[in-house]
Amino acid sequence: MRWFSLIERTKKLGIGFATGFINGLIGVGGTLLVPSLIHFLRTERRIAHGTSLAIILPTSLISIFIYGKNGAMKYEIGIWIAIGGLVGGYLGARWLKRIPIIWLKRFFALLMIIAGTRMIYHS
Amino acid sequence: MNNLLLFLLLGMAMGIISGLGLGGGKILIPALVLFTSITQAEAQGITLFSFIPISIIAILTHMKERNIKWSIVGWVVTGAIFGSILGSMIAMGPFLPYLRTVFGIFLIVLGLFEFFVRDQPREGDHQLRSR
Numbered sequence: 001m002r003w004f005s006l007i008e009r010t011k012k013l014g015i016g017f018a019t020g021f022i023n024g025l026i027g028v029g030g031t032l033l034v035p036s037l038i039h040f041l042r043t044e045r046r047i048a049h050g051t052s053l054a055i056i057l058p059t060s061l062i063s064i065f066i067y068g069k070n071g072a073m074k075y076e077i078g079i080w081i082a083i084g085g086l087v088g089g090y091l092g093a094r095w096l097k098r099i100p101i102i103w104l105k106r107f108f109a110l111l112m113i114i115a116g117t118r119m120i121y122h123s
Numbered sequence: 124m125n126n127l128l129l130f131l132l133l134g135m136a137m138g139i140i141s142g143l144g145l146g147g148g149k150i151l152i153p154a155l156v157l158f159t160s161i162t163q164a165e166a167q168g169i170t171l172f173s174f175i176p177i178s179i180i181a182i183l184t185h186m187k188e189r190n191i192k193w194s195i196v197g198w199v200v201t202g203a204i205f206g207s208i209l210g211s212m213i214a215m216g217p218f219l220p221y222l223r224t225v226f227g228i229f230l231i232v233l234g235l236f237e238f239f240v241r242d243q244p245r246e247g248d249h250q251l252r253s254r
Contacts, residue, residue, distance in 0.1 A: 009198055016202025023203070024210025025218065026226050027167025028148035031233065041195060049144075050190030051199075053182050059203040060171045060178075066211035067168040074165050077130055078172035084134025085147070085177050091135075092142020101143065108145055109238035115153035116230030119223050122157070 011040055019055065024063040030056050129159070134173060141177070148174065149230060156223065163223040164214065 015036050023029030030052050037048040067073050133154055141147030148170045155166040185191050214222060 012195060012198035013202035016199035017206040020203030020206025021210035024207040025214045026229055027152060027170045031146045031149060046190050047192050050185030051192050051195050053178050053185060054191050054196045055199050055203060057178050058200050059207045060174060062204055062207045063211045064171050066215060070215040072164040072215065073168045078169045080127055080130040081134035081169060082173040082176045084131040085138035085173055088135035088138020089142040089177050092139035096143055105145055106238055109234045112149060112230045112234030116227040116234060118157060119153060119227035
């Protein structure tokens, strides 16, 4: 029993380290956290969503602090985007039940591939 | 003034996408970099920052519905603190000139994955469940 809890704890620390590293390196992190909570810790999807938010918040605060110390934080722009984001988040959550997510997901996946290619070949 | 409106609208689009559970940050960063004069590092910082109020509200909602398992949060956050210190310092230091390429590769890999891998049905998502 003790070994089991030690393994679980190591898994949690490892998932955390990877999440934090990606969060700091590229500015997003929740994307990979939800599936890894489900897959590695056998967390229920609903719980994984809530738990991932509680993990990302303190992690992002640390990344923001280090970005800020290096002069990479534009707080005013962030505030305007956050205000728009609050309104949009409310709308998105309300529309969730009425939109066929699978096609929207594929559309955004395609958009990501195009944007990613442009970012690499954009000088 | 024009720019403020643009940022408000970008934020709204990002909020809608993340409200739908499709992850807004990975779309917001390329939008900021490709359509404005904001640099990759700044776009990442803005995205991290703008998610703080959104996630506070989401956490409060999830707390009310008891969707947060604190026994997981404690240990994962402990690891995440070390990870984010290392990741942010690499991003602000040796990786700074290559951040956009790193992000581009990440976007393509994630995009391919999300395009081809079918997700499990979400709770409360009627369209998926009735298929």
